Amino acid sequence: MDNSAIMFVIRKHVSATSGCGFGMEEKKMKVEIYSREAIKELMKGEFPKNAAVISFCSPRKTRRAEEVRVYFGSVCDRVFNILIPDIDIEILGDYGYTYETYLAEADELAKFIYEVRAEGRDIICQCDFGQSRSAAC
DSSP states (O other): OOTHHHHHHHHHHHHHHOTTOTTOOOOOOOEEEEOHHHHHHHHHSOOOTTEEEEEEEOOOTTSOHHHHSOOOTTTOSOEEEEEOOOOOGGGTGGGTOOHHHHTTTHHHHHHHHHHHHHTTOEEEEEOSSSSSHHHHO
């Protein structure tokens, strides 16, 4: 999948909300990317204590959201779940999306990223295969 749709929306919202003040010290935030299978393996061992999670998963009409999402409650207290289809930028319109509507949670996601950065946390991004939606993070 071409990540440019997600990256365009995130960059647009992050730069609009940026100003990059927030009284933060310049500490590099570590961002790691995991597939669904890899994150489940990580959760069996020692999950990073200073991490927040951004979890992308596909909305499925035949499943409830609880069945689609990975449940992080026992290992992480800062999780941002996003139900978003894994589609290429060229066919957003075929699914009824535009750049502005594809990632409707962009403002909330940008706020979450700034908050966990201010808390000194790192980020773990997770999606089904760890290739497109989470890599866009």
